[in-house]
Amino acid sequence: MKLSIxxxxxxxxxxPRMQAYEIEAEAGDKKLLDLLxxxxxxxxxxxxRRSCREGVCGSDAMNxxxxxxxxxxxxxxxLAEPVVLRPLPGFPVIRDLIVDMxxxxxxxxxxxxxxxxxxxxPERERLQTPEQRARLDGLYECILCxxxxxxxxxxxxNPDKFIGPSGLLQAYRFIADSRDTATAERxxxxxxVYRLYRCRTIMNCTEVCPKGLSPSHAIERxxxxxxxxxx
Amino acid sequence: xxxxxxxxxxxxxxxxxxxxxGAIASILHRVSGVLLFLAxxxxxxxxxMSLRGEAQFEALRSLLPAPWRIVLGTILAWAATHHLLAGIxxxxxxxxxxxxxxxxxxxxxxxxxxxxxxxxxxxxxxxS
Numbered sequence: 001m002k003l004s005i006x007x008x009x010x011x012x013x014x015x016p017r018m019q020a021y022e023i024e025a026e027a028g029d030k031k032l033l034d035l036l037x038x039x040x041x042x043x044x045x046x047x048x049r050r051s052c053r054e055g056v057c058g059s060d061a062m063n064x065x066x067x068x069x070x071x072x073x074x075x076x077x078x079l080a081e082p083v084v085l086r087p088l089p090g091f092p093v094i095r096d097l098i099v100d101m102x103x104x105x106x107x108x109x110x111x112x113x114x115x116x117x118x119x120x121x122p123e124r125e126r127l128q129t130p131e132q133r134a135r136l137d138g139l140y141e142c143i144l145c146x147x148x149x150x151x152x153x154x155x156x157x158n159p160d161k162f163i164g165p166s167g168l169l170q171a172y173r174f175i176a177d178s179r180d181t182a183t184a185e186r187x188x189x190x191x192x193v194y195r196l197y198r199c200r201t202i203m204n205c206t207e208v209c210p211k212g213l214s215p216s217h218a219i220e221r222x223x224x225x226x227x228x229x230x231x
Numbered sequence: 232x233x234x235x236x237x238x239x240x241x242x243x244x245x246x247x248x249x250x251x252x253g254a255i256a257s258i259l260h261r262v263s264g265v266l267l268f269l270a271x272x273x274x275x276x277x278x279x280m281s282l283r284g285e286a287q288f289e290a291l292r293s294l295l296p297a298p299w300r301i302v303l304g305t306i307l308a309w310a311a312t313h314h315l316l317a318g319i320x321x322x323x324x325x326x327x328x329x330x331x332x333x334x335x336x337x338x339x340x341x342x343x344x345x346x347x348x349x350x351x352x353x354x355x356x357x358x359s
Contacts, residue, residue, distance in 0.1 A: 066249030086247070088242075089243050092237055093239055093240045093241065093242065203253045204251060217330065220324075
Protein backbone atom coordinates (compact mmCIF):
# COMPACT_ATOMS: atom_id res chain seq x y z
CA MET A 1 0.00 0.00 0.00
CA LYS A 2 1.27 3.46 -0.86
CA LEU A 3 1.25 6.20 1.73
CA SER A 4 2.32 9.82 1.77
CA ILE A 5 2.92 11.12 5.28
CA UNK A 6 3.55 14.61 6.64
CA UNK A 7 6.93 14.74 8.34
CA UNK A 8 8.27 17.45 10.61
CA UNK A 9 11.18 17.23 12.98
CA UNK A 10 11.57 20.28 15.26
CA UNK A 11 15.16 19.34 16.01
CA UNK A 12 16.39 19.77 12.44
CA UNK A 13 14.64 23.07 11.78
CA UNK A 14 13.70 21.88 8.28
CA UNK A 15 10.35 22.76 6.78
CA PRO A 16 7.64 20.08 6.89
CA ARG A 17 7.68 17.68 3.94
CA MET A 18 5.68 14.75 2.63
CA GLN A 19 7.40 11.37 2.70
CA ALA A 20 6.35 8.49 0.47
CA TYR A 21 6.14 4.98 1.89
CA GLU A 22 5.19 1.64 0.42
CA ILE A 23 4.33 -1.22 2.72
CA GLU A 24 2.27 -4.36 2.32
CA ALA A 25 -0.60 -4.92 4.70
CA GLU A 26 -0.44 -8.36 6.25
CA ALA A 27 -3.18 -10.72 7.36
CA GLY A 28 -4.90 -9.18 10.34
CA ASP A 29 -4.20 -5.61 9.29
CA LYS A 30 -7.69 -4.23 9.06
CA LYS A 31 -7.38 -0.61 10.08
CA LEU A 32 -5.09 2.23 9.14
CA LEU A 33 -3.53 2.17 12.60
CA ASP A 34 -2.44 -1.46 12.04
CA LEU A 35 -0.54 -0.34 8.96
CA LEU A 36 1.01 2.64 10.77
CA UNK A 37 2.21 0.36 13.55
CA UNK A 38 3.75 -1.93 10.92
CA UNK A 39 5.30 1.08 9.24
CA UNK A 40 6.93 2.10 12.48
CA UNK A 41 8.81 -1.20 12.59
CA UNK A 42 10.42 -0.05 9.33
CA UNK A 43 10.85 3.63 10.23
CA UNK A 44 10.88 4.19 13.96
CA UNK A 45 11.32 7.93 13.52
CA UNK A 46 7.68 8.30 12.44
CA UNK A 47 5.73 9.92 15.29
CA UNK A 48 2.01 9.60 15.95
CA ARG A 49 -0.16 9.15 19.03
CA ARG A 50 -2.15 6.00 19.69
CA SER A 51 -3.31 4.10 22.71
CA CYS A 52 -6.50 2.02 22.86
CA ARG A 53 -6.64 1.14 19.13
CA GLU A 54 -10.43 0.86 19.29
CA GLY A 55 -11.88 4.36 19.03
CA VAL A 56 -12.14 5.08 22.74
CA CYS A 57 -9.07 7.11 23.66
CA GLY A 58 -9.17 9.50 20.68
CA SER A 59 -5.37 9.69 20.45
CA ASP A 60 -4.84 8.81 16.80
CA ALA A 61 -6.90 11.58 15.21
CA MET A 62 -5.34 12.80 11.98
CA ASN A 63 -6.23 14.10 8.55
CA UNK A 64 -6.70 11.05 6.33
CA UNK A 65 -7.02 11.74 2.60
CA UNK A 66 -8.29 15.23 3.35
CA UNK A 67 -10.80 14.31 6.07
CA UNK A 68 -10.24 14.10 9.81
CA UNK A 69 -10.67 10.71 11.39
CA UNK A 70 -9.24 8.14 13.76
CA UNK A 71 -6.62 5.83 12.26
CA UNK A 72 -7.88 2.97 14.43
CA UNK A 73 -11.43 3.23 13.05
CA UNK A 74 -10.48 3.81 9.42
CA UNK A 75 -10.71 0.59 7.42
CA UNK A 76 -7.87 -0.11 5.00
CA UNK A 77 -10.38 -1.49 2.52
CA UNK A 78 -11.58 1.28 0.24
CA LEU A 79 -8.89 3.82 1.18
CA ALA A 80 -7.73 5.69 -1.91
CA GLU A 81 -3.99 5.38 -2.58
CA PRO A 82 -1.65 6.92 -1.86
CA VAL A 83 -3.13 7.33 1.58
CA VAL A 84 -2.25 10.92 2.46
CA LEU A 85 -1.80 11.48 6.17
CA ARG A 86 -1.37 14.92 7.67
CA PRO A 87 -1.72 16.30 11.19
CA LEU A 88 -5.03 17.73 12.37
CA PRO A 89 -5.58 21.01 10.47
CA GLY A 90 -5.12 24.26 12.33
CA PHE A 91 -3.23 22.80 15.30
CA PRO A 92 0.48 23.58 15.86
CA VAL A 93 2.55 20.54 14.91
CA ILE A 94 4.87 19.16 17.55
CA ARG A 95 6.30 16.41 15.37
CA ASP A 96 5.01 14.51 12.31
CA LEU A 97 1.35 13.67 13.03
CA ILE A 98 1.43 14.83 16.65
CA VAL A 99 -0.22 18.18 17.33
CA ASP A 100 -0.33 20.48 20.34
CA MET A 101 -3.80 20.28 21.88
CA UNK A 102 -3.21 22.74 24.73
CA UNK A 103 -5.65 25.32 23.36
CA UNK A 104 -8.25 22.65 22.65
CA UNK A 105 -8.14 21.38 26.23
CA UNK A 106 -8.11 24.93 27.63
CA UNK A 107 -11.50 25.44 25.97
CA UNK A 108 -12.67 22.11 27.35
CA UNK A 109 -11.72 23.12 30.90
CA UNK A 110 -13.30 26.55 30.44
CA UNK A 111 -16.80 25.06 30.14
CA UNK A 112 -16.40 23.33 33.56
CA UNK A 113 -16.80 19.77 32.31
CA UNK A 114 -18.08 18.33 35.57
CA UNK A 115 -21.35 18.16 37.41
CA UNK A 116 -22.11 21.19 39.56
CA UNK A 117 -24.82 20.31 42.04
CA UNK A 118 -25.60 22.76 44.81
CA UNK A 119 -27.38 21.65 47.92
CA UNK A 120 -26.62 18.85 50.31
CA UNK A 121 -25.43 15.62 48.73
CA PRO A 122 -28.02 12.85 48.83
CA GLU A 123 -27.46 9.76 50.96
CA ARG A 124 -27.36 7.64 47.83
CA GLU A 125 -26.79 8.55 44.16
CA ARG A 126 -28.47 11.50 42.37
CA LEU A 127 -31.33 9.79 40.61
CA GLN A 128 -32.58 10.52 37.10
CA THR A 129 -35.65 9.30 35.28
CA PRO A 130 -34.96 7.22 32.15
CA GLU A 131 -36.09 10.24 30.09
CA GLN A 132 -33.66 12.59 31.86
CA ARG A 133 -30.86 10.09 31.33
CA ALA A 134 -31.77 9.69 27.66
CA ARG A 135 -31.14 13.41 27.12
CA LEU A 136 -27.43 12.74 27.60
CA ASP A 137 -27.29 10.23 24.76
CA GLY A 138 -25.30 11.58 21.86
CA LEU A 139 -23.43 13.92 24.22
CA TYR A 140 -21.56 11.87 26.83
CA GLU A 141 -19.88 9.65 24.22
CA CYS A 142 -17.45 12.36 23.05
CA ILE A 143 -13.86 11.12 23.36
CA LEU A 144 -12.19 14.53 22.85
CA CYS A 145 -10.27 13.41 19.77
CA UNK A 146 -10.60 16.94 18.26
CA UNK A 147 -11.55 15.64 14.81
CA UNK A 148 -14.52 18.06 14.86
CA UNK A 149 -12.79 21.20 16.11
CA UNK A 150 -9.87 20.61 13.74
CA UNK A 151 -12.30 20.45 10.82
CA UNK A 152 -14.24 23.59 11.75
CA UNK A 153 -13.39 26.74 9.73
CA UNK A 154 -14.65 28.97 12.56
CA UNK A 155 -12.21 27.24 14.93
CA UNK A 156 -9.34 27.54 12.41
CA UNK A 157 -9.72 31.32 12.27
CA ASN A 158 -10.52 31.92 15.97
CA PRO A 159 -9.00 29.08 17.97
CA ASP A 160 -8.34 31.29 20.98
CA LYS A 161 -11.86 32.74 21.22
CA PHE A 162 -14.30 30.19 19.76
CA ILE A 163 -14.81 27.22 22.08
CA GLY A 164 -15.24 24.94 19.10
CA PRO A 165 -17.68 22.12 18.45
CA SER A 166 -16.13 19.65 20.87
CA GLY A 167 -16.14 22.05 23.82
CA LEU A 168 -19.67 23.19 23.03
CA LEU A 169 -20.93 19.62 22.79
CA GLN A 170 -19.39 18.98 26.20
CA ALA A 171 -20.93 22.20 27.53
CA TYR A 172 -24.39 21.09 26.41
CA ARG A 173 -23.82 17.67 27.97
CA PHE A 174 -23.90 19.42 31.39
CA ILE A 175 -26.62 21.92 30.48
CA ALA A 176 -28.81 18.96 29.50
CA ASP A 177 -28.05 17.07 32.72
CA SER A 178 -31.03 17.17 35.09
CA ARG A 179 -28.68 16.85 38.10
CA ASP A 180 -26.67 19.96 37.23
CA THR A 181 -27.75 23.17 38.98
CA ALA A 182 -25.39 25.60 37.20
CA THR A 183 -27.32 25.93 33.93
CA ALA A 184 -27.71 29.71 34.23
CA GLU A 185 -23.99 30.24 34.87
CA ARG A 186 -23.08 27.91 32.02
CA UNK A 187 -25.36 29.77 29.62
CA UNK A 188 -24.00 33.13 30.84
CA UNK A 189 -20.49 31.99 29.97
CA UNK A 190 -21.47 30.74 26.52
CA UNK A 191 -23.57 33.80 25.59
CA UNK A 192 -20.74 35.45 23.71
CA VAL A 193 -20.23 36.51 20.12
CA TYR A 194 -17.08 34.38 19.86
CA ARG A 195 -17.40 31.53 22.35
CA LEU A 196 -20.70 30.26 20.93
CA TYR A 197 -21.93 32.44 18.11
CA ARG A 198 -18.83 32.03 15.96
CA CYS A 199 -20.43 28.79 14.81
CA ARG A 200 -21.78 29.26 11.28
CA THR A 201 -23.62 25.93 11.10
CA ILE A 202 -21.29 24.63 8.42
CA MET A 203 -21.62 21.20 10.09
CA ASN A 204 -18.13 19.97 9.24
CA CYS A 205 -18.00 18.81 12.87
CA THR A 206 -20.93 16.44 12.47
CA GLU A 207 -19.57 15.25 9.11
CA VAL A 208 -16.31 13.97 10.59
CA CYS A 209 -17.15 12.91 14.15
CA PRO A 210 -15.79 9.35 14.35
CA LYS A 211 -18.32 8.52 17.08
CA GLY A 212 -21.26 9.63 14.96
CA LEU A 213 -22.17 12.50 17.29
CA SER A 214 -23.63 15.83 16.24
CA PRO A 215 -21.89 18.81 17.84
CA SER A 216 -23.87 21.10 15.53
CA HIS A 217 -27.10 19.81 17.08
CA ALA A 218 -25.73 20.47 20.59
CA ILE A 219 -24.79 24.02 19.54
CA GLU A 220 -28.28 24.50 18.15
CA ARG A 221 -29.75 23.37 21.50
CA UNK A 222 -27.56 25.85 23.40
CA UNK A 223 -28.73 28.66 21.12
CA UNK A 224 -32.35 27.69 21.67
CA UNK A 225 -31.81 27.52 25.45
CA UNK A 226 -30.40 31.04 25.36
CA UNK A 227 -33.30 32.22 23.21
CA UNK A 228 -35.87 30.67 25.56
CA UNK A 229 -34.15 32.23 28.54
CA UNK A 230 -34.24 35.70 27.01
CA UNK A 231 -37.91 35.57 25.97
CA UNK B 232 -3.76 28.12 14.24
CA UNK B 233 -0.55 28.84 16.05
CA UNK B 234 -0.34 31.92 18.22
CA UNK B 235 1.74 34.86 17.00
CA UNK B 236 5.39 34.16 17.70
CA UNK B 237 4.84 30.39 17.63
CA UNK B 238 7.26 29.10 15.01
CA UNK B 239 5.78 25.61 14.85
CA UNK B 240 4.18 24.68 11.54
CA UNK B 241 0.43 24.38 11.14
CA UNK B 242 -1.16 22.28 8.43
CA UNK B 243 -3.97 24.37 7.00
CA UNK B 244 -3.77 24.04 3.23
CA UNK B 245 -7.41 24.42 2.25
CA UNK B 246 -6.75 22.88 -1.17
CA UNK B 247 -5.67 19.64 0.48
CA UNK B 248 -8.73 19.36 2.69
CA UNK B 249 -11.71 17.44 1.35
CA UNK B 250 -14.64 19.65 2.24
CA UNK B 251 -18.14 18.27 2.72
CA UNK B 252 -20.95 19.66 0.58
CA GLY B 253 -22.19 21.89 3.41
CA ALA B 254 -18.82 23.61 3.65
CA ILE B 255 -18.77 24.22 -0.09
CA ALA B 256 -22.26 25.77 0.07
CA SER B 257 -21.10 27.89 3.01
CA ILE B 258 -17.92 29.26 1.41
CA LEU B 259 -19.81 29.99 -1.81
CA HIS B 260 -22.37 31.86 0.32
CA ARG B 261 -19.55 34.18 1.34
CA VAL B 262 -18.08 34.41 -2.15
CA SER B 263 -21.49 35.28 -3.62
CA GLY B 264 -22.02 37.86 -0.87
CA VAL B 265 -18.74 39.58 -1.69
CA LEU B 266 -19.59 39.57 -5.41
CA LEU B 267 -23.02 41.10 -4.76
CA PHE B 268 -21.51 43.69 -2.43
CA LEU B 269 -18.94 44.71 -5.05
CA ALA B 270 -21.53 44.73 -7.84
CA UNK B 271 -24.14 46.77 -6.02
CA UNK B 272 -22.64 50.30 -6.42
CA UNK B 273 -21.97 50.02 -10.19
CA UNK B 274 -25.36 48.37 -10.73
CA UNK B 275 -27.14 51.14 -8.80
CA UNK B 276 -25.25 53.77 -10.80
CA UNK B 277 -26.08 51.95 -14.02
CA UNK B 278 -29.76 51.81 -13.11
CA UNK B 279 -29.79 55.51 -12.30
CA MET B 280 -28.07 56.30 -15.59
CA SER B 281 -30.35 54.05 -17.66
CA LEU B 282 -33.45 55.77 -16.27
CA ARG B 283 -32.35 59.23 -17.39
CA GLY B 284 -33.42 58.67 -20.98
CA GLU B 285 -33.00 56.65 -24.15
CA ALA B 286 -29.66 58.25 -25.05
CA GLN B 287 -28.17 57.47 -21.65
CA PHE B 288 -29.53 53.92 -21.82
CA GLU B 289 -27.80 53.39 -25.16
CA ALA B 290 -24.63 55.01 -23.84
CA LEU B 291 -24.66 52.56 -20.95
CA ARG B 292 -25.14 49.63 -23.31
CA SER B 293 -22.17 50.72 -25.38
CA LEU B 294 -20.02 50.89 -22.23
CA LEU B 295 -20.10 47.13 -21.88
CA PRO B 296 -19.91 44.88 -24.98
CA ALA B 297 -22.52 42.10 -25.27
CA PRO B 298 -20.25 39.16 -24.35
CA TRP B 299 -19.22 40.87 -21.12
CA ARG B 300 -22.84 41.70 -20.31
CA ILE B 301 -23.69 37.99 -20.62
CA VAL B 302 -20.74 36.93 -18.46
CA LEU B 303 -21.57 39.55 -15.83
CA GLY B 304 -25.27 38.70 -15.89
CA THR B 305 -24.53 35.00 -15.52
CA ILE B 306 -22.20 35.55 -12.57
CA LEU B 307 -24.61 37.90 -10.84
CA ALA B 308 -27.59 35.59 -11.44
CA TRP B 309 -25.61 32.78 -9.83
CA ALA B 310 -24.44 34.99 -6.95
CA ALA B 311 -27.90 36.40 -6.20
CA THR B 312 -29.61 33.00 -6.34
CA HIS B 313 -26.95 31.22 -4.31
CA HIS B 314 -26.76 33.95 -1.70
CA LEU B 315 -30.53 34.15 -1.29
CA LEU B 316 -31.08 30.39 -1.05
CA ALA B 317 -28.03 29.71 1.12
CA GLY B 318 -29.14 32.53 3.41
CA ILE B 319 -32.65 31.08 3.78
CA UNK B 320 -31.12 27.64 4.40
CA UNK B 321 -28.86 29.14 7.05
CA UNK B 322 -31.74 30.94 8.78
CA UNK B 323 -33.86 27.79 8.83
CA UNK B 324 -31.00 25.70 10.20
CA UNK B 325 -30.43 28.30 12.90
CA UNK B 326 -33.90 27.56 14.26
CA UNK B 327 -33.46 23.82 13.89
CA UNK B 328 -35.25 23.27 10.58
CA UNK B 329 -33.33 20.91 8.31
CA UNK B 330 -30.34 20.73 10.62
CA UNK B 331 -30.07 16.94 10.63
CA UNK B 332 -27.00 15.86 8.68
CA UNK B 333 -28.84 14.12 5.86
CA UNK B 334 -31.26 17.01 5.35
CA UNK B 335 -28.47 19.57 5.56
CA UNK B 336 -26.51 17.72 2.88
CA UNK B 337 -29.57 17.55 0.64
CA UNK B 338 -30.39 21.24 1.08
CA UNK B 339 -26.76 22.20 0.35
CA UNK B 340 -26.89 20.17 -2.87
CA UNK B 341 -30.21 21.80 -3.78
CA UNK B 342 -28.83 25.31 -3.23
CA UNK B 343 -25.79 24.58 -5.42
CA UNK B 344 -27.91 23.01 -8.16
CA UNK B 345 -30.60 25.72 -8.26
CA UNK B 346 -27.98 28.50 -8.34
CA UNK B 347 -26.24 26.72 -11.20
CA UNK B 348 -29.53 26.41 -13.07
CA UNK B 349 -30.20 30.12 -12.52
CA UNK B 350 -26.77 30.91 -13.97
CA UNK B 351 -27.40 28.68 -16.98
CA UNK B 352 -30.81 30.28 -17.49
CA UNK B 353 -29.26 33.77 -17.37
CA UNK B 354 -26.58 32.74 -19.88
CA UNK B 355 -29.20 31.22 -22.19
CA UNK B 356 -31.33 34.38 -21.98
CA UNK B 357 -28.29 36.49 -22.73
CA UNK B 358 -27.34 34.42 -25.77
CA SER B 359 -30.86 34.16 -27.23
